Each structure stands twice: as structure tokens, then as C-alpha cells.
Amino acid sequence: MRSLGPLVESLKGQLSSDAQILMKGDEGYVEGISRWSRAAEREAALIVYPTTPEDVSKLVLFVKEQRLDFAVAGGGHGSSGASSTQNGLSINLSKMRNxxxxxxxxxxxxxxxxxxxxxxxxxxxxxxxxxxxxxxxxxxxxxxxxxxxxxxxxxxxxxxxxxxxxxxxxxxxxxxxxxxxxxxxxxxxxxxxxxxxxxxxxxxxxxxxxPNRVWGGMLVFPREKLEAIISFANTIVTLDEENALLLLAFASPPPAFQPAVLVPVFYNGTEAEAHAYFKPLLDLEPLANTTTEMDYVEVNGMLNEPMAHGLRRNLKGAAVMFPLTYSFAAEVYTETEKFLLETPDAKHTMVIFEYIPFGKILKVGQQDTAYANRGAYGNLVFGASWESQETDTKCREWCRMMAQKTKAELERRLKDGTDEITKDGVGAYANYDGANHEAGNLVYGVNYPRLAALKKKYDPENVFSKGPNLVS
Known part of the structure; x- marks a missing residue:
């Protein structure tokens, strides 16, 4: 590897006075390469914290000139490793949070x-x-x-x-x-x-x-309530529902770490309105209930604890048609339970069906933006979480296998027919799809040809190559 001293001196002369450059061994380096998923961490040769767009511009030109691999880190919350670089230059935007x-x-x-x-x-x-x-x-x-x-x-x-x-x-x-x-x-x-x-x-x-006050929290149920939960959840995903959503999760929550059904819920209204709306679910007598009225600013922190930093993680996504069938959900639960029991190191794993009403999503056409995953379906994310590097392969392979099963189920359901927008949807949410660098056409579907053409216009040398491949 080349000497870093001249590179650092060259950079210092180009960047803002409050920009920061770190090398291995410097105070703050370990924090600088840390990511939400420890499995996505890489040892960068240099970490640079720009403070202005001009700094970022100079860094992009610098890595091109020096032929350095580079990655851009914002929150560092992905599991694919796209925000990390081994022996390259990490552009860390965390000093640009205004x-x-x-x-x-x-x-x-x-x-x-x-x-x-x-x-x-x-x-x-x-x-x-x-x-x-x-x-x-x-x-x-x-x-x-x-x-x-x-x-x-x-x-x-x-x-x-x-x-x-x-x-x-x-x-x-x-x-x-x-x-x-x-x-x-x-x-x-x-x-x-x-x-x-x-x-x-x-x-x-x-x-x-x-509105200042909304309602939300977590409900926990035994496996025996799954069919009734799905029956209610399927009523939420209508074209005109605007205030409610829920997530249906299979996990083994602490302290017992025994498989259970977790249902995070949200209602954009008062507690009284929420209780009336979610009455069929609340009447199922959850084992635990943390729901309460809160300020909206608190809502997006409800899942912070189970999604905390510090574990090795892998996300693999697929899509499920609504209404969700109990038979398929039961199969996923059984497979998840088996995986959790056979892989104690992965006890923090969560599988999540996202019951997010899609009416507003479908108001925008499939080709009106590059995003090609609009449809009358929901995301299903297999989120393996573990501690030991020795478990990496097993967890990633399980997520991949389960996503493939889900894709086969989606294709079976699509044969029954659907609307014009959904039929062109890819059934793959890129933010949940891990390190899928080869298959831009699979992620972007009908929008891939236009994207490939624009890639030639804006980035003909494929400088930005960490995501799904756009070079035909």
C-alpha cells in the first residue's frame, strides 16, 4: 500500500480548515469506521470528514486522480457494506447535519x-x-x-x-x-x-x-394468535387508509429470547381514536403492551432499541402480496423459529412484514421516478442479527434462502392478476436488498434502460459503483 503521508498533506491543503482527516491509529478512527452492522465495517486507509459541498467535490476529484476506492457514509445504516471501503478513502458526512x-x-x-x-x-x-x-x-x-x-x-x-x-x-x-x-x-x-x-x-x-399527539407502541403475542392478527392486519392495507399502519414481526425478544409475534403499531390520531381502530387487535389480549399516546417526534424512536448499533446484521428484502395468506405467514414463522433455535448466536434476528397502506404510493406512476417498486404489496425484510463472525455465512445464506421463497410466493400470487402499476413493480426494495451489485435491471425494472442511459451522461466512468450495477 502506498505511503499515506503525502496524500494527507495534499488533502489538507485543499479542504476547509474545519474538515478532519484520520488514519488508522488516530483518536476517533475506530468510531469513524463503525457502522450500524458490524459485519459491514471495513478498515479505510483514510477517513475524511468534509464540512462543505466544496470539500466533497475536491474529495471526489482526489479519489479519481489517485485511483482510490472510496465510499460515502451518512448514517452508515445499511448492511451491504456500500458505506465502507477496505484500504480506500471514507467520505464521512457526519459533520454535515444541519x-x-x-x-x-x-x-x-x-x-x-x-x-x-x-x-x-x-x-x-x-x-x-x-x-x-x-x-x-x-x-x-x-x-x-x-x-x-x-x-x-x-x-x-x-x-x-x-x-x-x-x-x-x-x-x-x-x-x-x-x-x-x-x-x-x-x-x-x-x-x-x-x-x-x-x-x-x-x-x-x-x-x-x-398533530402534536399520536399513538403507538409494541404488542407481543403468542404464536397461537397469528391467524387472528393477520386477519385484522389485512384490513389495514386499503387504498384509502391514511392514519394507521402496523408491522408484523417474528422474533425472540429479551429477556427470555423465546420466539413470539411482535406487532409494532402506529395511529396518526388520539389514543381514543387508536383504541377504537385497533380494538380487534387489542381484544386478542397481548402478552405485553407498550402502546401510549406520544408526541410525533417520539414515534420514530420506538424501534431504536431492537435496531440498535453493535451487532452484525444482514438485511434481505422481498415483497408480499396483500392480503397476506395465513399459510405463507405460518411457513415463514416456522422457518424463523427453526433458525432461531438452531442458531443461538442469531437470537436478535427479526423478520418483519410491513403493513403500510399503499394508496398514496400508487398515486405516483412506476416510471415517474427511478424507484420501480410501487405496488399493491408490502415489504418483507429478513433481518438476521448476530455477534460472531463465524456465523456470517449461515445468517446471510438463511436470509437469501428466505427471500427467494418469498419471491416465488409473490410470482405465484401475481399470476392471479393485478393493477397496471403493480404488474411492472420489481418486488424488491433496494434499501433492503443487501449487496446486490450485479443486477441493476432486477432492482430498477422498467426504469433500468433510462437509468443506464443517464449513467453514461452523468457518470460515464462509473465512479459511483457501490450500488446496483447501472453499466450495461
Whole structure:
């Protein structure tokens, strides 16, 4: 490996005075390469913390000139390793987290390294809210560029459907603003395939008036209640439902770590309204019930504990048609229970069916953005979580096998017919699809040809190559 001293000196002379450069052995280096999934961590030769878009531009040109591998880290919340680099240069955006709210125009301009907790807190101070992630220590960048689901999706659509503008550093170092009126092709591309087109240094989101109090929490049930839970959950995913959602999770929660059915719930309204809506579920007498009325700013922290940093993790996603059949859900439960019992190291694993009403998602056409996963279905994510590196292969193979089973079930259900938008959906949420670098056509479906053409325009040398492949 080449000597780092000259590289560091060269960089110092180019960057802002408050930008920071770290090498292995420096204080803060270990924290700088840490990621949400420990299995996604790599030892970068250099970690650079830019503070301005101009810094990012100079870094992009620098890695090109030096022929260095590089990766961009925002929240570092993916499991694919796309935000890490082995012996390359890590561009860490965590010093770029400023959020500026415009309460008059109901929008927020957020730097690319912001977390959803930053956005939620800033917007809430003005009685507003953004469509953001369901785990608030997630970075805004990765979630947005891949599509983005949140608690407000039933009412306002995907995160990308609420993106007004973005500032992007391109492969040639240019800093451009894209929106519906400026660089519209680029704006189309980053809404679903943004990882392949540049470093997004700011996002401007549409904000929405938000009632101060909402309702949510976790319900825990024994396996015997699964059929009744599914029967109720299937009533939620209607085209006109805007206030409710639930997640159906199979896991072995502490302290007993015994397999159970977990149901995180959310209602965008008062506790009384929520109790009336969720009465059939609450009447099933859960073993545990943490639901309560809360400020909206607290909602996206409900899942922070089970999704905490510190474990090795792998996410693999697929899609399930609604209404979900009890027979398929029971099969997934049985397979999950078997895996948990056979793999004690993976006791923190969760399998989650996302019951998010899709009416607003389908208001946008499949080819109106690069995101090609709009459909009358929901995400199913297999989230293996474990501690020992020796368990890596087993956990990843199990997630892959279960995703393949789910895809086969989706294809079987699609044969029964569906709507015009769903028939072109890929049934694969890129943010849940792990290290899928080879198959851009599988992730982007009908939008792949246009994306491949735009890739040649904006990044002909494939500088941004960490995501699904767009080079034909």
C-alpha cells in the first residue's frame, strides 16, 4: 500500500480548515469506521470528514486522480457494506447535519449527513413533520435515495415523493442542484437510484402539518394468535387508509429470547381514536403492551432499541402480496423459529412484514421516478442479527434462502392478476436488498434502460459503483 503521508498533506491543503482527516491509529478512527452492522465495517486507509459541498467535490476529484476506492457514509445504516471501503478513502458526512426549516413554505433543507432524528426534532418545533424513517438513528441519505418508507407514508407517500430538491456532487466534481425544474433527468434518477449518480450533500423535503399527539407502541403475542392478527392486519392495507399502519414481526425478544409475534403499531390520531381502530387487535389480549399516546417526534424512536448499533446484521428484502395468506405467514414463522433455535448466536434476528397502506404510493406512476417498486404489496425484510463472525455465512445464506421463497410466493400470487402499476413493480426494495451489485435491471425494472442511459451522461466512468450495477 502506498505511503499515506503525502496524500494527507495534499488533502489538507485543499479542504476547509474545519474538515478532519484520520488514519488508522488516530483518536476517533475506530468510531469513524463503525457502522450500524458490524459485519459491514471495513478498515479505510483514510477517513475524511468534509464540512462543505466544496470539500466533497475536491474529495471526489482526489479519489479519481489517485485511483482510490472510496465510499460515502451518512448514517452508515445499511448492511451491504456500500458505506465502507477496505484500504480506500471514507467520505464521512457526519459533520454535515444541519437542518433548516422554512415554516412558511413548509419545507426543510437538510445536509446530507443528517439523521432522521435531526429532521424530526427541527420540524416538530414548528408543528411540522417529514416523511422519514421508522428508526430515527438512520441517515437521511441512504433511505431517501433508495425510496423511503415511514410512519407518514400512508398519508403522504414515500420519502422521494416528498423530495423537492437536492444538491449533488457529480463524478466530474460539479456541484449541481436538481429538482423538477433544474436538471430534471438527474432529479428523476436520484429518486430511487441516487447511490449511482453522485454524493448528495443536501436534501430539501416537503413538510406537513402534524398533530402534536399520536399513538403507538409494541404488542407481543403468542404464536397461537397469528391467524387472528393477520386477519385484522389485512384490513389495514386499503387504498384509502391514511392514519394507521402496523408491522408484523417474528422474533425472540429479551429477556427470555423465546420466539413470539411482535406487532409494532402506529395511529396518526388520539389514543381514543387508536383504541377504537385497533380494538380487534387489542381484544386478542397481548402478552405485553407498550402502546401510549406520544408526541410525533417520539414515534420514530420506538424501534431504536431492537435496531440498535453493535451487532452484525444482514438485511434481505422481498415483497408480499396483500392480503397476506395465513399459510405463507405460518411457513415463514416456522422457518424463523427453526433458525432461531438452531442458531443461538442469531437470537436478535427479526423478520418483519410491513403493513403500510399503499394508496398514496400508487398515486405516483412506476416510471415517474427511478424507484420501480410501487405496488399493491408490502415489504418483507429478513433481518438476521448476530455477534460472531463465524456465523456470517449461515445468517446471510438463511436470509437469501428466505427471500427467494418469498419471491416465488409473490410470482405465484401475481399470476392471479393485478393493477397496471403493480404488474411492472420489481418486488424488491433496494434499501433492503443487501449487496446486490450485479443486477441493476432486477432492482430498477422498467426504469433500468433510462437509468443506464443517464449513467453514461452523468457518470460515464462509473465512479459511483457501490450500488446496483447501472453499466450495461
Amino acid at each position: 437542518v433548516t426549516v422554512d415554516p412558511v413554505n413548509k419545507s426543510a433543507r437538510c445536509q446530507g449527513g443528517a439523521l432522521w432524528s435531526d429532521v424530526d426534532t427541527a420540524a416538530f418545533a414548528h408543528g411540522l413533520a417529514a416523511v422519514g424513517g421508522t428508526v430515527n438513528h438512520t441517515g437521511i441519505g441512504g433511505l431517501t435515495l433508495g425510496g423511503g418508507f415511514g410512519h407518514l407514508t400512508p398519508k403522504h407517500g414515500l420519502v422521494i415523493d416528498n423530495l423537492l430538491e437536492a444538491e449533488v456532487v457529480l463524478a466530474d466534481g460539479r456541484i449541481v442542484t436538481c429538482s423538477a425544474n433544474q436538471e430534471p433527468d438527474l432529479f428523476w434518477a436520484i429518486r430511487g437510484a441516487g447511490i449511482g449518480f453522485g454524493v448528495t450533500t443536501s436534501f430539501t423535503y416537503r413538510l406537513h402539518p402534524q
